Amino acid sequence: xxxxxxxxxxxxxxxxxxxxxxxxxxxxxxxxxxxxxxxxxxxxxxxxxxxxxxxxxxxxxxxxxxxxxxxxxxxxxxxxxxxxxxxxxxxxxxxxxxxxxxxxxxxxxxxxxxxxxxxxxxxxxxxxxxxxxxxxxxxxxxxxxxxxxxxxxxxxxxxxxxxxxxxxxxxxxxxxxxxxxxxxxxxxxxxxxxxxxxxxxxxxxxxxxxxxxxxxxxxxxxxxxxxxxxxxxxxxxxxxxxxxxxxxxxxxxxxxxxxxxxxxxxxxxxxxxxxxxxxxxxxxxx
Numbered sequence: 001x002x003x004x005x006x007x008x009x010x011x012x013x014x015x016x017x018x019x020x021x022x023x024x025x026x027x028x029x030x031x032x033x034x035x036x037x038x039x040x041x042x043x044x045x046x047x048x049x050x051x052x053x054x055x056x057x058x059x060x061x062x063x064x065x066x067x068x069x070x071x072x073x074x075x076x077x078x079x080x081x082x083x084x085x086x087x088x089x090x091x092x093x094x095x096x097x098x099x100x101x102x103x104x105x106x107x108x109x110x111x112x113x114x115x116x117x118x119x120x121x122x123x124x125x126x127x128x129x130x131x132x133x134x135x136x137x138x139x140x141x142x143x144x145x146x147x148x149x150x151x152x153x154x155x156x157x158x159x160x161x162x163x164x165x166x167x168x169x170x171x172x173x174x175x176x177x178x179x180x181x182x183x184x185x186x187x188x189x190x191x192x193x194x195x196x197x198x199x200x201x202x203x204x205x206x207x208x209x210x211x212x213x214x215x216x217x218x219x220x221x222x223x224x225x226x227x228x229x230x231x232x233x234x235x236x237x238x239x240x241x242x243x244x245x246x247x248x249x250x251x252x253x254x255x256x257x258x259x260x261x262x263x264x265x266x267x268x269x270x271x272x273x274x275x276x277x278x279x280x281x282x283x284x285x286x
Contacts, residue, residue: 022054024122026095028150031120034127035086035100046078055129056121062133062261064285066231066245069129081107084116087144088200090277093151094238096122099265101200101208101278103144104134113139115202117263117280119243131245133263135204135282144208155238172233172242172266175274180228188219188226195276196267202280204260215279225251228262235266242266242274247284259284 022034034054042050051061051073059069084104091098099119106112116134120127157164182190192212201209201218209218219226227249235242245263252258265278 022126022128024095024125024127026091026122026151026154028089028091028098028148031091031098031100031127032086032089032148034120035089035118038129039084042082042084043080046080047082048073048076048078051129051132054127056123059128059130059132060245061131062263062282064283065261069132083107086148087146089148090241091151092236092238092241093153094156094236094240095151095154096156096238097236097241098127099241099243099278101202101280103140111139112136115208115280117202117265117278119263119265131243131263133261133280133282135202135280137205137207140207142207144210157237157239168235168239168242169233172235172244172274173230175266176228176230176233176244176246176264183226183228188216188223191216191219191276199276200278202278204281204283222252223250224253240268242268248281259286 022037024030024034038050038054041053045053051069055061055069055073057070060066061069061072063072082104085102086100087102089098089100097120099117101115101117104114104116106114114134114136116132118129119131121130122128179190179194182193195212195215197212198210199212199215201215203209203218206218209215229247229249230244231246233242233244243263243265245261248260248262250258250260260281261284262279262281264276266274267277268274
C-alpha cells in the first residue's frame with residue numbers, strides 16, 4: 001500500500017511539473033525560465049520532441065521559409081545536437097506576449113554558431129512558442145551580456161475584440177509601409193527615424209549589432225537599397241510591443257541582390273510612434 005502511494009505521488013509530481021513548467025505569471029523571469037526549460041528539453045529529449053511540446057498549434061518556424069512548426073518537425077529526426085541560451089528578453093505590460101534572443105550552437109561535422117529570436121505568447125496560463133528563426137555566423141568573439149527587462153507596469157484591457165485586434169494590425173502594416181517608403185526615398189538613413197537607441201540587429205555572418213548608432217553604421221556600410229514586403233503583423237494586448245514578418249530584398253553596395261525572411265519587433269513610444277527594438281534576417285529560399 002505504501003509503495004503504491006509513493007508511486008502515485010511521484011506520478012502526480014511529474015504531471016504537475018510537466019503541466020506547469022512553462023507557466024506564465026506575466027514576468028520576463030517566467031519567460032526566460034520557459035526558454036531555458038525548452039532548451040534543456042531539446043538536449044534531453046531531442047529537438048523534435050521539444051518543439052512539439054513547446055510550440056503553439058499555429059507556431060511558425062523559418063527553416064528557411066516560414067512553415068508551421070509542428071508540421072515541419074513531424075518529418076525531422078529527433079536529434080539532440082542543438083544548444084541555445086537566451087541573453088536578452090522582454091515581456092509586454094499585458095504579460096501575454098514576449099520575445100527572447102540569444103546564441104545557439106549546432107553540433108555536426110562542422111560546428112555551427114548563430115543567433116536566434118523567438119516570440120512567445122501566454123496561452124491558457126503557459127508560455128508557448130509562436131515564432132522562431134535564427135541566423136548563422138562564425139564562432140563568436142564577443143560575449144553578449146545578459147539583459148532581461150521586466151515590464152515597468154502591468155495593463156491588460158478588459159475587452160480586446162476582433163475589431164480592436166484588426167485595427168492594431170493595420171497600424172503596424174501602416175508603420176512598416178511608411179518605413180518601406182522612407183527607405184526608398186532616403187536610403188539606409190531612414191532607419192534613423194525608426195530604430196530605438198538600444199535596438200539590436202541580427203544579420204547572417206555577423207555577431208549581434210547592438211545600439212542604434214552601430215546598426216545605422218552597419219546598414220550604411222553594407223546596404224545600398226532595401227525593400228520590405230510585410231506578410232503578417234501582431235501586437236500584445238497591452239499595446240506596447242508588436243512584431244511583423246515578411247520578405248526583405250536587399251541590394252548590397254557590391255551590386256549583389258539577396259532576399260531575406262525577416263522578423264521585426266517594435267515598441268510603442270510615448271508619442272505613440274512605433275520604434276524597432278529587434279531585427280533579425282535569415283536567407284529566404286525561392
